[in-house]
Amino acid sequence: MNYDIPFNKPFLTGKEVHYISDAVQTGKISGNGKYTKKCQDFFKNTYGFGKCMLTTSCTDALEMAAILINIQPGDEVIMPSYTFVSTANAFVLRGAKIVFIDSQNNHPGMDADLIEDAITGKTKAIVPVHYAGVACNMDKIMALANAYNLFVVEDAAQAIDSYYTFPDGTKKALGTIGHLATFSFHETKNIISGEGGMLVVNDPQFMDRAEIIWEKGTNRSSFFRGEVDKYGWVDVGSSFLPSEIISAFLWAQLENLETIQTKRIQIWQTYYEGLKDWAAQNNISMPHIPTYATNNGHMFYLVFKNTTKRAKAIEKLKSHGILSVFHYLSLHESPFYKNKHDGRQLPLTNHYSNCLLRLPMYYELSVADTNKIIKLLNEVQL
Ligand SMILES: *Cc1c(COP(=O)(O)O)cnc(C)c1O
Secondary structure: OOOOEOOOOOOOOOOHHHHHHHHHHHOOOOOOOHHHHHHHHHHHHHHOOOEEEEEOOHHHHHHHHHHHOOOOOOOEEEEEOOOOHHHHHHHHOOOOEEEEEOEOOOOOOEOHHHHHHHOOOOEEEEOOEOHHHOOOOHHHHHHHHHHHOOEEEEEOOOOOOOEEEOOOOOEEEOOOOOOEEEEEOOOOOOOOOOOOEEEEEOOHHHHHHHHHHHEOOEOHHHHHOOOOOOOOEOOOOOEOOOOHHHHHHHHHHHOOHHHHHHHHHHHHHHHHHHHHHHHHHOOOEOOOOOOOEOOOOOOOEEEOOOHHHHHHHHHHHHOOOEOOEOOOOOHHHOOOOOOOOOOOOOHHHHHHHHHEEEOOOOOOOOHHHHHHHHHHHHOOOO
């Protein structure tokens, strides 16, 4: 079915093809060239990230993180069950056992108060996912990581241009806090390159090795800097870096980051204002932004009381040519992991899985269309 209002529409700023053709004309279109460096420098300078390395996806960046923290078979990694499959898969590929914990009752992000109970002698890392670009309780998570000597890998796939404020008032960009962090530039995210991602290495102990893993296990990067006179196979690795064609596309997006963010947050606020009374009358939860977090306009969602009520809203929108979607099927109950899950009950994960609905959210969503969606939802009797 074709929808008049799709769920997502990739936004082109207008300069993408121009920069791609520039990259092609320079004659260097493999990775780690001019546009890769421009993007990496932009991220570092804008957000204060540690070492930035573009990757072909957030999935790849997560796989690099799992290699860097040296996950061995049997190591345990704590993360929410309510997340995209790659958050877990990257660690499972290295033999990790995933210990899934539940979401918060007022936010689908993981409940930091449940982490300590899940820590054992085998725990190696905590992977907080900043759901909808809204920060997890990073103060608590970092304190636990320090106390138990664990690594923190922020899955910041949805969290570009969002911040966390520590109890002492220090405000830091998401992706600067964990030892490592990963971002996605998939076409469904705020800033896009089709497929694309980035690994942020904040802990200096990982910086040299990250470059090697990125370059197929070779010391090619130090060779090009003239630090070694031959390059060869020095570690494990894979082909994680994107071509200059992808980076050139991303650069066009980054030049327009502020405009994109302002527009998305406007749409988000229009939804919020237009739906809050109807939501209150119908027992629907609106997105919650804790005082320590910011909103980056990544996603607008509603949480219904049950699946039937959600289905009514989906049907109403669909009958007017509007696509709304839900996600994630709880990973602890997935066909692949249900027999491996430790049996922990995760009722809120299942609640979000059954009751959360995402509304269309993209740069070109017009005010008229946003208002049409609001009006139709206000007509839904639950
Ligand atoms: C989108 C997403 C990913 C995967 O990103 P890709 O770039 O498509 O690999 C991982 N984790 C979360 C939370 C995501 O939203």
